[in-house]
Amino acid sequence: MGRGLGRSLVGGDVLGRGIAMAYLSVVALIPLAAVVFKAFDGGWDTFWNAISSPQATYSLRLTLIASLIVVLINAVAGTVIAWVLVRDEFPGKGIVSSLIDLPFALPTIVAGLTLLAFYGPDSPVGINLAFTKVSVVMALLFVTLPFVVRAVQPVLLELDGEMEQAAESLGAGRLTVFRRIILPNLLPAILAGGGLAFARAVGEFGSLVLITGNIPFDTQAASVFIFSQVESDNIIGAAAVSVVLLVASLLILLLFGWLSRKALRHDQ
């Protein structure tokens, strides 16, 4: 509607748009393009060899499986937390609700140290999960905690309980109400939040560094593998695995966005 704003703005429109696009290109788009170019610099075979090396394959598989587990746990835990924050009343609820976002605000390296303090070798309760695959999942759970909660919370607020009461008065049990009324209403939000959590988990780095030990063929996630390849000057290998991670993130976001919209249409 720039035209509706009058002729005086048209020049400014183009200038503002141009600055925004140039900035985005210099900071993000051109560098990302450089990664793709580098990955295929030596041709398709070099790319394929780089991503099919045993260590690369292992780290990619670990990342995808751990992220999938994290999304499933988040879908359940995030929905329960959102439910309790909206439907339940207890002292201190406001504080709990605002602390949900802490993992977004807390630097990832601090998140890793936080988990190391409680679940590491010096754990005050004697639970040492450091340098295990469980620690990979823990770290990813920590940094992705807010996604599903924050997606489900507003939908639950809108869902005012009338439908549930109607179903109950028609003789539906609580499980039926949950399965037929509540879950279908929440599903689009759960999927949307789950998709964001998945994409975040796939690329996560900082929180993994301290608690997982980064052991190849054991706890080394894909992002940590890329880091180690950059450090040991295997730039093409790092770029190739980066491309796989990029494509995986984009596919996850597209897939979950599509599923979420589909669930929304189905619901209506």
Added chain:
Amino acid sequence: MISKYGLRVVALGYLALLLGIPVALVFVNAFQDGIGAAWDAVTTPEAQHAFYLTFVMVIVAVPLNTVFGVLCALAIVRQRFRGRALLNTLVDLPFAVSPVVVGLALILVYGRRDGWVGEWFADQGIQIIFSTPGMILATMFVSLPFVVREVIPVLREIGTEQEQAAATLGAGGLQTFFRVTLPAIRWGVAYGVVLTTARALGEFGAVAVVSGRLSGQTETATLFVDNRVQRFDETGAYAASVVLALLALVTLLAMNIIKPKEAKA
């Protein structure tokens, strides 16, 4: 009733075990040798330089990303041009990219040996990678979309009526922006700035890749925490983490103060 309490216990128990207790323990560990030891640990020259460098990241990246964010949101919401939908999608791209990939990407453009333009910059005497400019670029990259994302819905919400009225009354483009549009979107901008600042303060992976990690030179606060852990300086690591955690809590506080106002506006 039992299931109601059951859910409450599950939800709060999960939050306590994953978030509450571990974060509290960081505070306890930081002060295990007394407040004096913690204070000394975060006031060494290396620590001071690390926090100073983090401050530099924030002071450069946040204003640039804010100006970009507002311009970009205006273009996406108020303008019609080819590639608008593509721009809207590409802006979110930094959220889908691993921080390590961000670092690698910058090396491949601005690195002296591996980068497309790195050698040219080196000839001008400007070192980008393994130096502050590269770390700033990394911070800009990872915190790029926040302001755009917060401003777009507010711009849609306020509509164009007031802007059109201003234009009818003879206000120029800039005048309309500063007197009408900007005041209307200010809480959205503020919320985006808070999120951008939090991310800029806390970035680790992208900065780690491009910094070269020279203690006291190219080490930000988050890199300092990692460095202290590697050197078994527990008090230093936990004390610096407490400073960063307090900054995170201030961020949360700011978010809570701004959010309701945005809803009212």
